[in-house]
Amino acid sequence: MTHNPSFGAPVSRRSLLRFGASAGLLLPTAGGMTLMLSGCGGDDNQVNADGSLNGSYMTASGLTLSFVETMVAKERGYFAEHGLNLDIKGGQGTATAIQAVLGGSADMTRANGINAIIAVANEDAPFVSIASVRQKSQFEVVSLPDDPIRSPAQLAGRTCGIVSTGGATENLLDVMLINAGIDPGSVQRPVTGVGTAAYELARRGEVDAWICVNTDRATIQKEIGEVVFFSTDEHAPMPSDSYNTSLKMVESDSDMPVRFLAGVLKAIDYASKEENWEQVINDLRKYNPEADAAQARAELPLLVESWQAAGPENTLQMNPQTWLTGQESLVKAKLVNSAAPIEKLIYPDYLARAREL
Template sequence: MKRRQFLQSAAALTTGSLGLGMGLGQVFAQETGRMVFLTPQGFSLAFSAIMYGQSGGYFAEEGLDVHVEGGRGAAQTIQLVAAQQVDVSRTGGANYMIARVEQSAPVVAIATIAQTSPFFMISPEAAPIVDPQDYVGRTLGMASLGGSMEATLDLMLRRNGIDPAEVRRERIADTPAGYGMIEAGRLDGFFGNVSTATRLQAEGLPITIEPLRDGIPGQVYVVNDDTLTNRADELTAFMRGAYRAIQDMVERGDDLGPVIESMRSQFDIPGSDDTEVAIADLKGNRDLWVANGAENALRNDPEQWDEGEALLRAAGSLQSETELDLYTNAIWDAANAG
């Protein structure tokens, strides 16, 4: 029943209501040799593995025509993959696991892009939010309610014996503009990704930036179960293209200016015109991708997934039993064979 309800909810979504630029539809998304990738939130250097895979020609060299679309929330990326309106999307590990187990969502993780949480708590130096108890009674901003940011927050609170209801939430864009909400007294802090944290730090503002560590795979790439079964060769080409793009960025070290220029030629990436800050931003994201070693980029770490599932069950976020696979390394293995 819960799988049917999830599918009904996913089917109710239309790309028109999400405002996706290309008017994507099911037939379009499944066209042979053409793949649609959906980000969880607009265009950011956090998504460089895919954007550079496209702009740098890595996907084309693998015989794929990949189109990258900017999404409007991590929860919706899962629903659109379930509805087969997009081929591959990125979402938070905790958010995905809850949907897979509790709602029997017909989507499966084929890769882990951010091996640890990509989120930071950004708060004023005068009233920093660092320890779990600091969250109680505060009002926090986040890009998507019901998405990966909120799942990360709830998990962290429950692990520390705090009722998530004790923390108020407001939806805001994950951009440096969130600091203005703090200055106006509307927020006590907000969740930001590496890009937002890097830009605020570069401005020298009186803020505290605290990394979040929840023990869960940070961000994952998910596909529909049917896509995994029927389009394994194309997914292997997609994985190989993304992996090659990451390895190029690793081998370049600090020389990432050409990478940023390549992506800017095809994508409107906020803040990327400041090359020095953009390089620091990209390096911060790259660190998340290669936390388990550059050679393991995109690979799902079985021990990490087991630990993540155990933590979610201990926190009460996962209560149902399931026979569904939470992840597969079949595509990663095929892409890296030989």
């Protein structure tokens, strides 16, 4: 048994494992489709003669600035300091990344909290979140100043753009509307995607507001025009991006996730200092040569803010109440069938051990 300080009660690693390595699983994708997965991540033959471990990590989507902390951890030698030889892979969406972990082609990944909750609560996925990368939502509801939308209640009967159908932004929109007492069916939600194109759609009157990441909003304000915005956290608090692994990894007693999180902690501390940003961008461009250095420099302050929103001393922390409250909202919105116990959603033991290294 291991004692979980966030729960205040012992949690058995074995009690978390609900499926064998050959179990099949139906996993919801962002668009509401399902994937049949078999097997779980975790390789019993990853220990080298010197005691170091070989492991793999898959991002949720590509090799962009959003995932730079792992690139920094590898390039600055922080993973190596803790005996971890990590292969970093760019994913092609959250569902694919989760599938990679459960199918055994990646040891760890990163998923939006909503997707992680839905996978575990609805499908009993053998998948657990081990640390929260962002301590605040990256999503904002944005509108033009001549017809500002300052709360979800003002969206009733109007049009709000989303990044993708069935994805995190549409789920957040539904939760915000329900929490505000608004029928989600009263709000049209065309796909406005990522980037700055939604601003022009709003100028043409095709959308009254849109949901986007805060870096896109900041780019619009800097390069195009003024906007009004509010964070989705104000009306639909949810756990943001988290690192995840399979329950087979937990069952194996491997300390790979501990080494991984220890390296990430050092990388975030390094990358949060402005004097290191040139090197951070160089590390990013090693993995993504097409990355725009000027844009990355402009977006880094917002990324650092999201890492440290709960205070530097709480980097990577998981707040159990945020997970429970978020899950309750998803149940209310009928996106989750029934609530899963907190110990099936998060496993903070690895982070507690990483802080001690």
